[in-house]
Amino acid sequence: MNALNSSTAPAGEYAGDEVSAIVLDPGYNTTRAGFAGEDVPKSVCPTFYGYIDSDSGPQYLFGENAIHNPQANLQIKNPWGADGIVEDWDTATKLWQYAITSRLTGPRERPPIRSSANEQNGSGNRDPDAMDVDVEVAVESTEKPLEDSPLLMTEPGWNPTKAREKAIEIAMEEWGTPAFYLQKTGVLAAFASGKASGIIIDVGASHTSVTPVLDGMVLKKGVQKSPLAGNFVSSQIRLLFKQAQPEIQITPHYLVKSKTAVDAGAPAQAVYRSFDPPPHSSFRHHEEDRVLTEFKESVVEVWPGPQRLSVGPNEEIAKSQPGRPFEMPDGWNQVFGIERFKAAEGLFDASAAQTDAEHPRPKDEHTIPKLVQAALASVDADQRPMLLANIVVTGGSTLLYKFNDRLLAELNAMYPSTRNKIIAPGSIVERKYAAWIGGSILASLGSFHQLWISKKEYEEHGVNIVEKRCR
Amino acid sequence: MATGRDVRDIFGLPAGSDATKTAVPKRAKPAAPAKPRIQGVAREVAALYGERPPPVAVYEEKKAYRPKRNTGPAKQWVEERFTNQARSDGLVLRHWRRKDEWEKLVAQQQDGDISMDTSSLEVQPIVSRSDFVKYNVEVDMPTFTDEEYDAHLRSDDWSREETDYLLSLVKDYAYRWPVIWDRYDFQPGGAQGPQEKGDSNALSTMPFAPTKARTVEDLKARFYDISARLMRLRIPEVQMDAEQYQLYETLQKYNPHSERNRKELAAALMNRSMDEVKEEEFLLTELQRINMAASRLDAERDELRARLETPIPNPGNAPGLQSFHTSAGLQQLFNQLVAQEKNKKKAAGPPAPGGRLNLSTTEAAGTPTTNGQAAQQLAANRRTSMAQPPPPTPVRQLSPQAEYRFNVSTHDRLTSGVSFGSDKLLKMRQAKSNVQTQKIAAALAELGISEIISIPTSRVAEVFEQLVSKVGKLLDVRKVREKEEGECRVLEAMKAQKEAKENGMPAVEGSGRGNAGSAAAVKREEVGETPRPEEMEVDGEGEEDADGEADEDEGRSKRGTSEAVSTSTRARKRSASVLSQASTKSTKRARK
Numbered sequence A: 001m002n003a004l005n006s007s008t009a010p011a012g013e014y015a016g017d018e019v020s021a022i023v024l025d026p027g028y029n030t031t032r033a034g035f036a037g038e039d040v041p042k043s044v045c046p047t048f049y050g051y052i053d054s055d056s057g058p059q060y061l062f063g064e065n066a067i068h069n070p071q072a073n074l075q076i077k078n079p080w081g082a083d084g085i086v087e088d089w090d091t092a093t094k095l096w097q098y099a100i101t102s103r104l105t106g107p108r109e110r111p112p113i114r115s116s117a118n119e120q121n122g123s124g125n126r127d128p129d130a131m132d133v134d135v136e137v138a139v140e141s142t143e144k145p146l147e148d149s150p151l152l153m154t155e156p157g158w159n160p161t162k163a164r165e166k167a168i169e170i171a172m173e174e175w176g177t178p179a180f181y182l183q184k185t186g187v188l189a190a191f192a193s194g195k196a197s198g199i200i201i202d203v204g205a206s207h208t209s210v211t212p213v214l215d216g217m218v219l220k221k222g223v224q225k226s227p228l229a230g231n232f233v234s235s236q237i238r239l240l241f242k243q244a245q246p247e248i249q250i251t252p253h254y255l256v257k258s259k260t261a262v263d264a265g266a267p268a269q270a271v272y273r274s275f276d277p278p279p280h281s282s283f284r285h286h287e288e289d290r291v292l293t294e295f296k297e298s299v300v301e302v303w304p305g306p307q308r309l310s311v312g313p314n315e316e317i318a319k320s321q322p323g324r325p326f327e328m329p330d331g332w333n334q335v336f337g338i339e340r341f342k343a344a345e346g347l348f349d350a351s352a353a354q355t356d357a358e359h360p361r362p363k364d365e366h367t368i369p370k371l372v373q374a375a376l377a378s379v380d381a382d383q384r385p386m387l388l389a390n391i392v393v394t395g396g397s398t399l400l401y402k403f404n405d406r407l408l409a410e411l412n413a414m415y416p417s418t419r420n421k422i423i424a425p426g427s428i429v430e431r432k433y434a435a436w437i438g439g440s441i442l443a444s445l446g447s448f449h450q451l452w453i454s455k456k457e458y459e460e461h462g463v464n465i466v467e468k469r470c471r
Numbered sequence B: 001m002a003t004g005r006d007v008r009d010i011f012g013l014p015a016g017s018d019a020t021k022t023a024v025p026k027r028a029k030p031a032a033p034a035k036p037r038i039q040g041v042a043r044e045v046a047a048l049y050g051e052r053p054p055p056v057a058v059y060e061e062k063k064a065y066r067p068k069r070n071t072g073p074a075k076q077w078v079e080e081r082f083t084n085q086a087r088s089d090g091l092v093l094r095h096w097r098r099k100d101e102w103e104k105l106v107a108q109q110q111d112g113d114i115s116m117d118t119s120s121l122e123v124q125p126i127v128s129r130s131d132f133v134k135y136n137v138e139v140d141m142p143t144f145t146d147e148e149y150d151a152h153l154r155s156d157d158w159s160r161e162e163t164d165y166l167l168s169l170v171k172d173y174a175y176r177w178p179v180i181w182d183r184y185d186f187q188p189g190g191a192q193g194p195q196e197k198g199d200s201n202a203l204s205t206m207p208f209a210p211t212k213a214r215t216v217e218d219l220k221a222r223f224y225d226i227s228a229r230l231m232r233l234r235i236p237e238v239q240m241d242a243e244q245y246q247l248y249e250t251l252q253k254y255n256p257h258s259e260r261n262r263k264e265l266a267a268a269l270m271n272r273s274m275d276e277v278k279e280e281e282f283l284l285t286e287l288q289r290i291n292m293a294a295s296r297l298d299a300e301r302d303e304l305r306a307r308l309e310t311p312i313p314n315p316g317n318a319p320g321l322q323s324f325h326t327s328a329g330l331q332q333l334f335n336q337l338v339a340q341e342k343n344k345k346k347a348a349g350p351p352a353p354g355g356r357l358n359l360s361t362t363e364a365a366g367t368p369t370t371n372g373q374a375a376q377q378l379a380a381n382r383r384t385s386m387a388q389p390p391p392p393t394p395v396r397q398l399s400p401q402a403e404y405r406f407n408v409s410t411h412d413r414l415t416s417g418v419s420f421g422s423d424k425l426l427k428m429r430q431a432k433s434n435v436q437t438q439k440i441a442a443a444l445a446e447l448g449i450s451e452i453i454s455i456p457t458s459r460v461a462e463v464f465e466q467l468v469s470k471v472g473k474l475l476d477v478r479k480v481r482e483k484e485e486g487e488c489r490v491l492e493a494m495k496a497q498k499e500a501k502e503n504g505m506p507a508v509e510g511s512g513r514g515n516a517g518s519a520a521a522v523k524r525e526e527v528g529e530t531p532r533p534e535e536m537e538v539d540g541e542g543e544e545d546a547d548g549e550a551d552e553d554e555g556r557s558k559r560g561t562s563e564a565v566s567t568s569t570r571a572r573k574r575s576a577s578v579l580s581q582a583s584t585k586s587t588k589r590a591r592k
């Protein structure tokens, strides 16, 4: 009989043993959650949440649909602080729980008071014909949502002890997980690329981090971070738009009812919506950011090097390259030439960043090449060539066109005598969710069973067990 | 497609014959549907054959699907609750396993007592699994008691507390020193451990940084020292087997100082700027170029030496060949051979009639003759014809004296047309390169030979040719001399520089020097060992100097000149020996 006996796993190397663990990778921009062993997170939900301070108490709105729905007095907030550490733990807990329960553990977990909560929602001042099928309100549950599933959570490399203890506390006490583990995003991103050692450059939304990893362990002294990441690029685009002649207006989608095609550069001819009372200004800002993300995806380009944009004839060369068109939601459109190179140049060259009164010049040591330099300088000299041969690039903002070319050019200029190699997953999903994917791999390994912090251990040792075990 | 009927119609054949013949295809037709219907592209290919079946049967290969799996009823799976034997806290996790396998395991672990209601999770037995226990490895650590520590492991620089901390980190991070160093953050708890100055051991003499900021090397040194000491304590050195002793030796030999230096060098190497790397690349290629030039020079020189070197006459060895042991003897032999060959060729002058004559004589030999004398003569004739194919032609041989007197010359080959002796002489003066030609002219002028020789007889030409070849030799040797001189100067300069560096004052007198060849070898070694930019630059300049005109450099330094003079005398001696023997090469060239 040639039928494969599926219960005999391929011997040796593959040491998978799935225990239906859940992997949670919270980020500033999105929160990723899914079952370990799968190759993409099932649940990717925005970390931005809606908040309405109504008479019947505060309302929290989670999920993609809810936060883009223009409601009266809707504020858009983010539980993360600018430094990449959670600030608002209460809301973060609710949000993460929403990310887990809405797509993974299912309605089975929902408490019976759920229906009444819905009614309560319905009675709120919501637009009845809003497209809010998925709009949900997280509710304090009496039954713990993660009683069946061990939880692997990711954390940034510089997560302070307090935040780590808070994380295990939430997982154990509020979600009732039987086992928990915290792992750094850098390590996991390296795992996702099949590397146990390397230097991980993660350019996300709120911050850029550089993490040297050796044999699956972060070299803490080398961890570097800076605020120059996706949000920084967005603000650079805003400044560029403001400085343009005439100033370029960002009109988000929700304000446009209909539009007609106009010539490039001509004023928009669109019919606009109006809202009364209008959503909070943070809502508009967030919606504008959405447009800017589109702009980043389709227009912005990183000057590929080998030298900075400001050096020599590079600007002239950049100008001579064909531009890229972009159309705003209201129909206004234009071809962007050299401007598109300027938006991201600040990531590499602080002096080239756009500045104004509110946006001072970024620090030199915050640019990506300088971060890598600082990271390498604070690890053992023997490891540096090895790290440079394993540069793992991850995070949404590394999808900027030509980002990797420039990064390699900068590194080669700084370290001309080593063999520098960039490892960047080709697919967008793998690049954006590398940390989650690494977590998925790790938590589905049989050998990982020994590393979980069990509920019993937590009860015995308290929250500081996380410091001892998750190193 | 045209049917048979259409064809007949076209050819105007009677339809009646059609009627009679249709019977045959009609009978064939029922057979046609019988053959398997061909599908897909193959069908269209078959259609091209027309009505007639192809001469070779076309078989469509059956598509080979994998045979269906004989699965039977669906296998049952159980969400097994299990504990990992590597954990001590009894954490229960769940994963899916085949039911049969699971039942077996449960039976094993519970002495065959499987509860009937296994499907419900609440009563499901928990199995204990050891699948991944093998990954739970602990590292080997040196252990010691308090007494042992006090007696053997004390260090002025390390408190007991910190030593323990170090050991715990080594254990936690399984000897990954970069990680250990990265996480090393020792805070002496309250009062520092008493630091008694007891027996001063090897560690206290080690160059530890006075600050508590430990480097990787410090940590390693301490740990290796402890390990080595404990090792010796447990197994006396004499009882260690080879492997153990090797380990012990490496542990003992660890030198944090040199390690640190090495690391600093490595870091410096990595932190070079682009310019430096480019410069190094450039210098390396330059070095390679210089080395290549040097080896080429060496090869040239070797060749020359091989040519100049005469074998030592050894009469006892082979007395018969003694006369050929000297180059003069060899030359004589060569001339002899050349003369012989010349004669042979001369004799072969008009070969055709001789050949025919020969043929006729052999034919004559075939016929029976009664004259015994004639037969004898013929036999002799045949013999000579066999030994020396061309029979002597009736040319009157002149004695050498006569040849000389009448100025008769013989030629191997005559070029057509008339040539002037003066042209010949002029040609001889010309070398391959312009420079060489000029040099030859200068040398000849120095010898007082006028540019135009009034009566260029062949004998004059011969002598002139000899002269020119000698001049060529002379020039060769002079070139070599110049090169060697240049090299010597470079070496002197380098030596002087080095000595000056060492003594802090300019060296006046050098020690006895070997010949230039070995000095050059030494120089190359130096360059190979220390590819420092300055030194290589010196070398590069030196090379250029050597290539340049020697006369300009004359009298640069006292020692340089004397060295040059000594080399030149040596060279001159050699050149004399060259001149004594007419080069075989040049004669050959001349002949051509």
Ligand SMILES: Nc1ncnc2c1ncn2[C@@H]1O[C@H](COP(=O)(O)OP(=O)(O)OP(=O)(O)O)[C@@H](O)[C@H]1O
Pocket: A026, A027, A028, A029, A030, A031, A084, A203, A204, A205, A206, A207, A229, A230, A231, A293, A296, A297, A394, A395, A396, A397, A398, A399, A400, A401, A432
């Ligand atoms: N194709 C793209 N081109 C350029 N930028 C992109 C692209 N896709 C996403 N981004 C940007 O990447 C950022 C999101 O990246 P990512 O999901 O890695 O961040 P995060 O992990 O949520 O944030 P953080 O790591 O800061 O906590 C956003 O700023 C987004 O605008």
Ligand SMILES: [Mg+2]
Pocket: A027, A028, A185, A202, A204, A205, A395
């Ligand atoms: Mg991230």
